[in-house]
Amino acid sequence: MITIQVEKTASEGIGIGKAFxxxxxxxxxxxxxxxxxxxxxxxxxxxxxxxxxQAELAALAESNAIFQAHLEMVKDITxxxxxITRIKEEGLCAEAxxxxxxxxxxxxxxxxxxxxxxxxxxxxxxxxxxxxCLLQGVKVNPFDDIREQVILIAEDLAPxxxxxxxxxxxxxIITQEGGVTSHVSIMAKNLGxxxxxxxxxxxxxVKTDDTIIMDAKAGVIYIQPDDQTLKKYCQLQRKEEHIQxxxxxxxxxxxxxKDGKRVRLCINAGRLHDIKKAMEYGPDGVGLFRSExxxxxxxxxxxxxxxxxxxxxxxxxxxxxxxxxxxxxxxxKALPYYIFEKEENPFLGWxxxxxxxxxxxxxxxxxxxxxxxxxxxxxxxxFPMIISLEELRRAKEILAECMRELEQEGxxxxxxxxxxxxxxxxxxxxxxxDFAREVDFFSIGTNDLTQYxxxxxxxxxxxxxxxxxxxxxxxxxxxxxIEAGHRCHIPVGMCGEFAGExxxxxxxxxxxxxxxxxxxxGVxxxxxxIREADFREAKQLAGKVCEKQTIQxxxxxxxxxx
Amino acid sequence: xxxxxxxxxxxxxxHARPAGELAKICSRCKSDVMIYVxxxxxxxxxxxxxxxxxxxxxxxxxxxxxxxxxxxxLELVISAIAGGLGE
Numbered sequence: 280m281i282t283i284q285v286e287k288t289a290s291e292g293i294g295i296g297k298a299f300x301x302x303x304x305x306x307x308x309x310x311x312x313x314x315x316x317x318x319x320x321x322x323x324x325x326x327x328x329x330x331x332x333q334a335e336l337a338a339l340a341e342s343n344a345i346f347q348a349h350l351e352m353v354k355d356i357t358x359x360x361x362x363i364t365r366i367k368e369e370g371l372c373a374e375a376x377x378x379x380x381x382x383x384x385x386x387x388x389x390x391x392x393x394x395x396x397x398x399x400x401x402x403x404x405x406x407x408x409x410x411x412c413l414l415q416g417v418k419v420n421p422f423d424d425i426r427e428q429v430i431l432i433a434e435d436l437a438p439x440x441x442x443x444x445x446x447x448x449x450x451x452i453i454t455q456e457g458g459v460t461s462h463v464s465i466m467a468k469n470l471g472x473x474x475x476x477x478x479x480x481x482x483x484x485v486k487t488d489d490t491i492i493m494d495a496k497a498g499v500i501y502i503q504p505d506d507q508t509l510k511k512y513c514q515l516q517r518k519e520e521h522i523q524x525x526x527x528x529x530x531x532x533x534x535x536x537k538d539g540k541r542v543r544l545c546i547n548a549g550r551l552h553d554i555k556k557a558m559e560y561g562p563d564g565v566g567l568f569r570s571e572x573x574x575x576x577x578x579x580x581x582x583x584x585x586x587x588x589x590x591x592x593x594x595x596x597x598x599x600x601x602x603x604x605x606x607x608x609x610x611x612k613a614l615p616y617y618i619f620e621k622e623e624n625p626f627l628g629w630x631x632x633x634x635x636x637x638x639x640x641x642x643x644x645x646x647x648x649x650x651x652x653x654x655x656x657x658x659x660x661x662f663p664m665i666i667s668l669e670e671l672r673r674a675k676e677i678l679a680e681c682m683r684e685l686e687q688e689g690x691x692x693x694x695x696x697x698x699x700x701x702x703x704x705x706x707x708x709x710x711x712x713d714f715a716r717e718v719d720f721f722s723i724g725t726n727d728l729t730q731y732x733x734x735x736x737x738x739x740x741x742x743x744x745x746x747x748x749x750x751x752x753x754x755x756x757x758x759x760x761i762e763a764g765h766r767c768h769i770p771v772g773m774c775g776e777f778a779g780e781x782x783x784x785x786x787x788x789x790x791x792x793x794x795x796x797x798x799x800x801g802v803x804x805x806x807x808x809i810r811e812a813d814f815r816e817a818k819q820l821a822g823k824v825c826e827k828q829t830i831q832x833x834x835x836x837x838x839x840x841x
Numbered sequence: 842x843x844x845x846x847x848x849x850x851x852x853x854x855x856h857a858r859p860a861g862e863l864a865k866i867c868s869r870c871k872s873d874v875m876i877y878v879x880x881x882x883x884x885x886x887x888x889x890x891x892x893x894x895x896x897x898x899x900x901x902x903x904x905x906x907x908x909x910x911x912x913x914x915l916e917l918v919i920s921a922i923a924g925g926l927g928e
Contacts (some may be wrong), residue, residue: 348861348888355864357887387893396895399857403889579857 281484281502285475287743289464291496293516294451298489298502299429301421301436301480307413310375313366314666325373328413332724335409335419346510346578350405354576358384374414381407384710401462401616405578413639425449429808430491434482444780445469446552451493455481468779468798469553475500477740492793526803534806536788540814544806545600547774548628550576551589554596557799564600566796567774568593570645571598571607573804580641580834582639586648594656598805600655602722602746602772603649604701605642607631607663610684611738626730629663636673646681651692661722666706671717701774702729708756715767723760725775729753748777749833756839758790758825765791772796784808789821843915844909847922854897857888859926864888866921872908874918885918 300554313321332353365371371379381403386402388400412419425431428448435456436444452467467474471663472696473495485491485502492501492512501508534544545566546557554565565780573581573589581589594601609630613619622628635642649660661673675698685692700714703724707714715721725748730737732753735746746751757773764771772794777783779797784805787795797805820836828834835839867874876883876891878900884890885904896902900913904922906915907919 348857351861351864351888354868355887357890359883384889384893391895393854393895393897395852396856398893399892400855521901 280505280508283478283481283484283500283502284500286479287477288495288498288796289452289474289476289802290467290472291520292451292471292800293495294430294491294493295511295512295516296428296430296491297451298487298491299425300485300487301431306408306415306417310372310378310744313370313372314369316805318366320372321373321376322363324414325362325377325410326583328373328410329359329415334407349402349409352403353410363785367641374411374556376408376517377407377414385453388504389573401618402578405615429693430493432481432485432491440765443558451475451491451495453478453481453485453493455479465547465798466549468800469547469549469557471798471800472698474542477743484779517647526561526807528767529806530559530812532806532810534809536809536812536814536817540564540788540813542792542809543600543772544802544809545602545772545794545796546799546802547796548593548799551592551596553799554593557802558598560799560802561793562727562799562802563598564809565593565597566600566601566602566772566794568597568601569601569607570603570605574606574614575612577616580644583648583651586645587651588818590652590658591655594652594658597656599657599830600659600701602659602661603773604643604661605632605649606635609634626727626736632662632670632674633664635662635665636677639677642674642677643681643682646678647685649687649818650678650681650692650696651690653696654691658693659697660700661701661720664704664722664727665700665714666704668710668717671700671714675717676770679703699769702760703731703775705731705756708732711760711763712766715763718769720769721746721760721764721771722794723757723775725753725757725773725777728756728775729777731754747830748780749783749830749837749839750773750831751829754786754833755825757787757792758821761791770794777824779805781805781808782837785812785817786821786837787821788812788814789816789817790825842904843911844903844905845915845919846901846903847900847919849896849902850925851899852898852928854895854927855891857892859860859928860891862926863871863891863921864920870906870908870910870914872911872914874914875905876905877905887888904926911919914924 333485336346336350336353355436358380362376363380365376384403385400388396391397406738409419422444425445427446429451430451431449432453435454441824449472451472453461454476455478463476464474473493475493475495489502492504533541535541542562545564546562548554548565549569549572573586608614610626636689652658665671697719699718699720699722701724702708702721729746729748733750735742737746752777772795773792774796778795779801824833824836827836846891849855854890863885864887876885878894878896881894883894904915
């Protein structure tokens, strides 16, 4: 039995199961020349890869039209002839011939004027990648080998991995890289499965099929545990399940303090099944719908119709509220079909609203889809990463333009749709009163707010300990935002990790936060804490905490051990 | 050999999906099919060739078929293009 202690918990819970060590698809890029006698063999290899790719794509094409196009590309006669000629006449191996033949088309598409067509270069790259994988005998989808419920162990997971991951077979996640606010943690919380991130050397300590116990609350991992430990944890797991079952009784009860202060308790969601799952816990609605998943899970920019359908389904699922955040991409979130220039400081770079205000046609597609869905529920709209009134006003102008267009086309939308913004940049906090007069609501994004206020990169392991939302500067900013909102009679919510921080619930209640939006798995625990709290007491506590000058003093007052 | 002129009606032109549909239909034709866009000559059995030609909405094209089944093939291809290629 090996025991590993872990400092950081990404998503709580206990997982017991077999390990599955994820091997990322890596392709070799060094190809040697082919001798004259091996040419027929190379041609056969290529033809076989094409055949296998066709079979794979035919199955995928049934559920997604874009794979139908990929299927046609794989079969394409011009591409085929291009590859075969290069093998025969230039003596290239199948991989090198494929690379060059596809490159010719990629260059044509890349040089096109039409932006849509330029992006099709990505489809050809996709098809080439599939064929390359088959030629080199590696899996296109590294999750294909997961056939039973496992604990997933990986160096790191990209957002696109989390999209293809077979969620129903994942009991828990352990990664070597990443911080507690990374997308891995967010996804694990949404799924309600335990996760530990930043576990050094885990990939070299574990083999596939090893038995693993992960206790994400205590921050401990056992590899090949002895019978006694295994028995102890099986009991613990049953107990946890029992507690969760007890909490389910809170489902129908409102999130109200002992002395009658009612707040709203919502969920954060990225995909429709997150909403479906979380509705079992009886939230007031969806406080943050991360529309970027719709973009990341795709092979092309989703069309207005595709987005409309998704938002409509989400609106119908989410009872009293669906707050859709417009595309928040860039930073650590990329798109498989769009090339972002490499940046020195991606978190201070071209991301979120900055992208939307430049790719205006794309932005309008999204706004039109959201507006059209707004007649199917209580849809609210919010813009991410705003730093200036110019940005906010420009975004609202474009929104008004979309409304006029829809009107002319005779398409229905809710003209009274509430428009709000995320408060996650220091600039927006400094100018909070000005912003409060121009929006219908605020939502505090504590992950970015903490990172930007403290100038601490949340992905940087070396300074991970400095990233702390209990820093007085963050707490005082939060209070300032809430007070400014209330002076202008607009509600203030919070959708960052901090809203689900158990130790901060009373404090946030006391500051007057109107809405807590947390991952589905955290709803019931939070409701329990809110119902146990006393608002008057919480208000006094908040006053005292905001006077404190150091994290240490804040911790002492809140009874947090460090 | 028979040929006929038609116009592309797909709003975004012949992008991946309609191009794929066109390639699929033309591949089923027994006769040789060619498409002319201005002076460009395209093999429509190849989706990549169709896409590389970047044919926009409203462009006039000429479809040409030659072979035993040319009459019915031409009819099939022309009506598919006029019908918006499944869009």
